Each structure stands twice: as structure tokens, then as C-alpha cells.
Amino acid sequence: MxxxxxxxxxxxxxxxxxxxxxxxxxxxxxxxxxxxxxxxxxxxxxxxxxxxxxxxxxxxxxxxxxxxxxxxxxxxxxxxxxxxxxxxxxxxxxxxxxxxxxxxxxxxxxxxxxxxxxxxxxxxxxxxxxxxxxxxxxxxxxxxxxxxxxxxxxxxxxxxxxxxxxxxxxxxxxxGADPKGRVGQSTPNATHLLKIASQVATGKREFMEVYGEDYETRDGTCVRDxxxxxxxxxxxxxxxxxxxxxxxxxxxxxGYGRGATVKEVIAAAERVTGSPIDARPADRRAGDAPSLVADVSRIRETLPSWQPKHETLEEMAETAIAWEEKLKTLNSA
Ligand SMILES: NC(=O)c1ccc[n+]([C@@H]2O[C@H](COP(=O)([O-])OP(=O)(O)OC[C@H]3O[C@@H](n4cnc5c(N)ncnc54)[C@H](O)[C@@H]3O)[C@@H](O)[C@H]2O)c1
Ligand SMILES: O=c1ccn([C@@H]2O[C@H](COP(=O)(O)OP(=O)(O)O[C@H]3O[C@H](CO)[C@H](O)[C@H](O)[C@H]3O)[C@@H](O)[C@H]2O)c(=O)[nH]1
Structure with a gap:
């Protein structure tokens, strides 16, 4: 039923x-x-x-x-x-x-x-x-x-x-966004990192800021899963x-149980378009955790049928950028 x-x-x-x-x-x-x-x-x-x-x-x-x-x-x-x-x-x-x-x-x-x-x-x-x-x-x-x-x-x-x-x-x-292009992140003033990077990559923003490069992480920027x-x-x-x-x-x-830095996310978006993203160093953003990475043992054990299919940063960037392009037509319609 x-x-x-x-x-x-x-x-x-x-x-x-x-x-x-x-x-x-x-x-x-x-x-x-x-x-x-x-x-x-x-x-x-x-x-x-x-x-x-x-x-x-x-x-x-x-x-x-x-x-x-x-x-x-x-x-x-x-x-x-x-x-x-x-x-x-x-x-x-x-x-x-x-x-x-x-x-x-x-x-x-x-x-x-x-x-x-x-x-x-x-x-x-x-x-x-x-x-x-x-x-x-x-x-x-x-x-x-x-x-x-x-x-x-x-x-x-x-x-x-x-x-x-x-x-x-x-x-x-x-x-990221639906690989079939049906939906994506559409909130115009969303503040999420890859959304902002995609707006720069598609010419909607001139540049973006990297909030803090002095964290104790592998390249100094915050790590997220x-x-x-x-x-x-x-x-x-x-x-x-x-x-x-x-x-x-x-x-x-x-999550996927592994972290990526802010710079690694921006680099993935650059690889997708083949063009540099103007990302400027800025002060730390208040309240940011240096690192947040999931232990995913429980979801993996509980839901063996859950098989993630889009785990690379490139796929997240590719679908996010494609959606940002599509939004140009949707918003002008
Ligand atoms: N986006 C993230 O990275 C993230 C991370 C962790 C948790 N979450 C949680 O996931 C959920 C969805 O987030 P999202 O990114 O899709 O946000 P979103 O703003 O895109 O979606 C929220 C939706 O809820 C609707 N809404 C809000 N208040 C409502 C109300 N009182 N009655 C009816 N509709 C209402 C909005 O119109 C919108 O369509 C939220 O609860 C958020 O806290 C999001
Ligand atoms: O223009 C930007 C945007 C973000 N960042 C950095 O990128 C990382 C990720 O920032 P996001 O704003 O994309 O995401 P947050 O980790 O701050 O928060 C998100 O994930 C949280 C859980 O970790 C909450 O659920 C929250 O709702 C959701 O927005 C942070 O280090 C942030 O400082 C930049 O450097 N520049």
C-alpha cells in the first residue's frame, strides 16, 4: 500500500x-x-x-x-x-x-x-x-x-x-543540487559556502570572502563535512x-564522515568551471567552529540500504553551479 x-x-x-x-x-x-x-x-x-x-x-x-x-x-x-x-x-x-x-x-x-x-x-x-x-x-x-x-x-x-x-x-x-536539475538552493540571500562560491562562479557576485585563515586546520580554514x-x-x-x-x-x-576545508570547497568549484574564484581573506566569522565532522557509523549500520551516490566535492560544486545558472532563467521568467 x-x-x-x-x-x-x-x-x-x-x-x-x-x-x-x-x-x-x-x-x-x-x-x-x-x-x-x-x-x-x-x-x-x-x-x-x-x-x-x-x-x-x-x-x-x-x-x-x-x-x-x-x-x-x-x-x-x-x-x-x-x-x-x-x-x-x-x-x-x-x-x-x-x-x-x-x-x-x-x-x-x-x-x-x-x-x-x-x-x-x-x-x-x-x-x-x-x-x-x-x-x-x-x-x-x-x-x-x-x-x-x-x-x-x-x-x-x-x-x-x-x-x-x-x-x-x-x-x-x-x-549541491538535484543532478536532474529539477531543484536546488533557491533562497537568494542564502549564506552557505558553496552557494556563495557558485554565485561567484556564475558571475552573480564579483568576489567572496574566506572567513578566517588562521584556524588550526590543514590549510588554516574551517573544516566541515x-x-x-x-x-x-x-x-x-x-x-x-x-x-x-x-x-x-x-x-x-x-554526513560522509570526512571533512573538507573552505579552500578545498572553493578549489573544487574552480575545477568545475576552469576559472579562478576571487576569494579574499577576511576575519573569522563569529561563532564558527574550527571543525565539524560526523561519525557516520550509526547511519551506516542502521540503514545499510543507504548508498550515497554524489560524494565528491566536484559533484556538489557541479550541480550547485548548474542550478545557479538555471536560476538565472527561472528568476527572469
Ligand atoms: N541547509 C542546511 O545546511 C541545514 C543544515 C542543518 C539543518 N537544516 C535544517 O533543515 C531544515 C530545512 O532547511 P533548508 O536549508 O531547506 O531551509 P529553507 O529555508 O530552504 O526551507 C525551509 C522551508 O520551510 C518553510 N517554512 C518556514 N517556516 C514555516 C512555517 N511556519 N510554516 C510553513 N512553512 C514554513 C519555508 O518557506 C521554506 O520553504 C531546517 O529545519 C533547517 O534548520 C538545514
Ligand atoms: O562566504 C562564505 C561562507 C562561508 N564560509 C565558511 O564556510 C564554512 C561553512 O559555512 P556555511 O555558512 O556554509 O555553513 P555553517 O557550517 O556555518 O552552517 C551550516 O551548517 C550548520 C551545521 O554544521 C548549521 O546546520 C547551519 O544551519 C548551516 O548553515 C564556515 O567555516 C564559514 O566561515 C566562508 O568562508 N565564506
């Missing part, structure tokens, strides 16, 4: 890729998005789209009654770390409180499964650079990270009390199948 899922934030970067991946796997997909940072062109015509706010509890109750989804994939939220420092109320309201309302409505409607987008920002930024297992020390530096960690705790407690199956996925650094968004999307599909079949709760890091 076909399973039906409700995807909150399905018009956003990761939610749209995951919606396509779920549709490709035969799931029925209903998307709830208020288009605050998402875009209509990211929504597959095969999905049912409801424009609305996840904080609207009456709307949620109606959707659950009418659509009876088997699971909710909860991507919707605010994601800008410095903004969360300036405006923590917004982040606790729109990430933590909205998620609590969603969980409450799920329990009331007896919806038994949730996947939740968490983040590597929950871990200790001064972690020494070793790969981080899921039980590593949590020291979220920003209200953004804290709002996610609090939501994780709510899901665990509510899950135990009400028998909710849950997959909590802690994404490391998500990059970049994961291609399509591999992350397929990790959701496999997690969904796993939780729908065995129930229970699982928290898993999503």
Missing part, C-alpha cells in the same frame, strides 16, 4: 529535494509551506501543495483529518544562525514552539511517525576536530542550535509517552522506511 507523507517546508532547499526523492520512491506527498523562504517552483507538480503556516493548529488538525498521513517530515523552520543570536524569540517561537504545536496535533490525530531536521550546530564547537558520534557533547552556541536541541528533546519525550516513531537527523553541511543534498534526501527515504517498519526512535548524523 502507498504511504502518504506530509512534508512541512517542502518548498525549501532540503524539503524539496526530499519530496522529489519520496515521490520517486512511490510515496504520496502533501506539502505544507508558507513560502516565507521557499519558492513555488521547487514544488513538484506531483505533490499536493497547501500554502499555510505550520503554527496554524486548526489548519494542521484539518490536514491530518482529511489527508491522514502516515508520517510527517518536518523541515519548516528558521535557519540563519546569526539572526538567531539577534532575535532568539523568533527562533524559539518558530522552531521550538511551532514544533511543539505540530507534535501536539500529531498526537491528537494519532499520526505515528515524524522525521525531524536537526543539525550539527547542536555539538560542541570546540570539539577538537575528531569525528562526532551522536552522543558527543552538545553545546549549541546559538539559539538556532539550542532551538533544535530542545525540539529533539520534545520529540523524544513525547515519542516515549505517546508511542511516536521518530527519526531525528542531524545534518552536517548540505550542498559536506553532504550532497540528494544523498541527504535518500537518507530521509531510507530513514522513513526504517521507522515506518520498525518504529521506535533513532537519532543519526548525516
Amino acid at each position: 502507498t504511504s502518504k507523507i506530509l512534508v512541512t517546508g517542502g518548498a525549501g532547499y532540503i524539503g524539496s529535494h526530499t519530496s522529489y526523492a519520496c515521490l520517486d520512491e512511490g510515496f504520496e506527498v502533501v506539502i505544507l509551506d508558507d513560502l516565507s523562504t521557499g519558492v513555488a517552483h521547487a514544488i513538484s507538480p506531483e505533490a499536493r501543495f497547501i500554502e499555510g503556516d505550520v503554527a496554524d493548529r486548526e489548519l494542521l488538525a484539518r490536514i491530518f483529518k482529511e489527508e491522514k498521513p502516515d508520517a510527517v517530515l518536518h523541515f519548516a523552520g528558521r535557519i540563519v544562525v546569526p539572526e538567531s543570536v539577534e532575535n532568539p524569540i523568533k527562533y524559539y517561537q518558530e522552531n521550538t514552539c511551532t514544533s511543539l504545536g505540530l507534535l501536539h496535533e500529531m498526537v491528537k490525530a494519532d499520526i505515528g511517525t515524524i522525521l525531524f531536521s536537526s543539525t550539527a550546530a547542536v555539538y560542541d564547537p570546540d570539539n577538537g576536530g575528531d569525528a562526532l558520534p551522536e552522543d558527543a557533547l552538545k553545546v549549541p552556541l546559538s539559539p538556532y542550535g539550542q532551538s533544535k536541541l530542545m525540539t529533539e528533546a520534545m520529540i523524544r519525550d513525547i515519542g516515549v509517552a505517546h508511542g511516536l516513531g521518530a527519526g531525528i537527523l542531524r545534518y552536517f553541511n548540505v550542498a 559536506y553532504i550532497h543534498v540528494s544523498d541527504l534526501a535518500s537518507a530521509h527515504v531510507e530513514t522513513l522506511k526504517h521507522v515506518l517498519s520498525v518504529g521506535g526512535q533513532i537519532t543519526m548524523n548525516c
Whole structure:
């Protein structure tokens, strides 16, 4: 029998890729998005789209009654770390409180499964650079990270009390775009490294900055574990199948288990276009961890069927740059 899922934030970067991946796997997909940072062109015509706010509890109750989804994939939220420092109320309201309302409505409607987008920002930024297992020390530096960690705790407690199956996925650094060119990172003022490098590579920006070259890393720039968004999307599909079949709760890091420096990411983008990227040294960005790399043992053991297909920085850069080019036509249409 076909399973039906409700995807909150399905018009956003990761939610749209995951919606396509779920549709490709035969799931029925209903998307709830208020288009605050998402875009209509990211929504597959095969999905049912409801424009609305996840904080609207009456709307949620109606959707659950009418659509009876088997699971909710909860991507919707605010994601800008410095903004969360300036405006923590917004982040606790729109990430933590909205998620609590969603969980409450799920329990009331007896919806038994949730996947939740968490983040590597929950871990200790001064972690020494070793790969981080899921039980590593949590020291979220920003209200953004804290709002996610609090939501994780709510899901665990509510899950135990009400028998909710849950997959909590802690994404490391998500990059790239759909290799079929259907979707990509479309937020115009996104701040992610490869998005910025792709904007320079496609002539939308003249130059970019490298935030800090004096870290204790192999070339002085920060190290991150970049994961291609399509591999992350397929990790959701496999997690969904796993939780729908065995129930229970699982928290898993999503990355490849190896780090790349800022300069290595920029160099990959340069190899793709064959042209230099004007990347200028700049001061450290406040709150940046020197290194965040995932220990991926748990996801590998739990989901042996998850086979990443786009692990190279070149593939991430190639698909990101191709999407940036495509956006020129989409945005001028
Ligand atoms: N992008 C990353 O590198 C990254 C890393 C770790 C975790 N995450 C998490 O993954 C999730 C998705 O991130 P993304 O990069 O796709 O962001 P995004 O901004 O592209 O997507 C978020 C989507 O949610 C929608 N939305 C926001 N608030 C809403 C609300 N109240 N009601 C309905 N829709 C709402 C937006 O319109 C948008 O379509 C977020 O929860 C984020 O915290 C992202
Ligand atoms: O123009 C830029 C943009 C980024 N960077 C550097 O590139 C690295 C990656 O930065 P991103 O902004 O792409 O990503 P972050 O690691 O800061 O954060 C991302 O991953 C986190 C988890 O690790 C959170 O989930 C967060 O939501 C998400 O934006 C950092 O060292 C940053 O200083 C630059 O040097 N120049």
C-alpha cells in the first residue's frame, strides 16, 4: 500500500529535494509551506501543495483529518544562525514552539511517525576536530542550535509517552543540487559556502570572502563535512522506511564522515568551471567552529540500504553551479 507523507517546508532547499526523492520512491506527498523562504517552483507538480503556516493548529488538525498521513517530515523552520543570536524569540517561537504545536496535533490525530531536521550546530564547537558520534557533547552556541536541541528533546519525550516513531537527523553541511536539475538552493540571500562560491562562479557576485585563515586546520580554514543534498534526501527515504517498519526512535548524523576545508570547497568549484574564484581573506566569522565532522557509523549500520551516490566535492560544486545558472532563467521568467 502507498504511504502518504506530509512534508512541512517542502518548498525549501532540503524539503524539496526530499519530496522529489519520496515521490520517486512511490510515496504520496502533501506539502505544507508558507513560502516565507521557499519558492513555488521547487514544488513538484506531483505533490499536493497547501500554502499555510505550520503554527496554524486548526489548519494542521484539518490536514491530518482529511489527508491522514502516515508520517510527517518536518523541515519548516528558521535557519540563519546569526539572526538567531539577534532575535532568539523568533527562533524559539518558530522552531521550538511551532514544533511543539505540530507534535501536539500529531498526537491528537494519532499520526505515528515524524522525521525531524536537526543539525550539527547542536555539538560542541570546540570539539577538537575528531569525528562526532551522536552522543558527543552538545553545546549549541546559538539559539538556532539550542532551538533544535530542545525540539529533539520534545520529540523524544513525547515519542516515549505517546508511542511516536521518530527519526531525528542531524545534518552536517548540505550542498549541491538535484543532478536532474529539477531543484536546488533557491533562497537568494542564502549564506552557505558553496552557494556563495557558485554565485561567484556564475558571475552573480564579483568576489567572496574566506572567513578566517588562521584556524588550526590543514590549510588554516574551517573544516566541515559536506553532504550532497540528494544523498541527504535518500537518507530521509531510507530513514522513513526504517521507522515506518520498525518504529521506535533513532537519532543519526548525516554526513560522509570526512571533512573538507573552505579552500578545498572553493578549489573544487574552480575545477568545475576552469576559472579562478576571487576569494579574499577576511576575519573569522563569529561563532564558527574550527571543525565539524560526523561519525557516520550509526547511519551506516542502521540503514545499510543507504548508498550515497554524489560524494565528491566536484559533484556538489557541479550541480550547485548548474542550478545557479538555471536560476538565472527561472528568476527572469
Ligand atoms: N541547509 C542546511 O545546511 C541545514 C543544515 C542543518 C539543518 N537544516 C535544517 O533543515 C531544515 C530545512 O532547511 P533548508 O536549508 O531547506 O531551509 P529553507 O529555508 O530552504 O526551507 C525551509 C522551508 O520551510 C518553510 N517554512 C518556514 N517556516 C514555516 C512555517 N511556519 N510554516 C510553513 N512553512 C514554513 C519555508 O518557506 C521554506 O520553504 C531546517 O529545519 C533547517 O534548520 C538545514
Ligand atoms: O562566504 C562564505 C561562507 C562561508 N564560509 C565558511 O564556510 C564554512 C561553512 O559555512 P556555511 O555558512 O556554509 O555553513 P555553517 O557550517 O556555518 O552552517 C551550516 O551548517 C550548520 C551545521 O554544521 C548549521 O546546520 C547551519 O544551519 C548551516 O548553515 C564556515 O567555516 C564559514 O566561515 C566562508 O568562508 N565564506
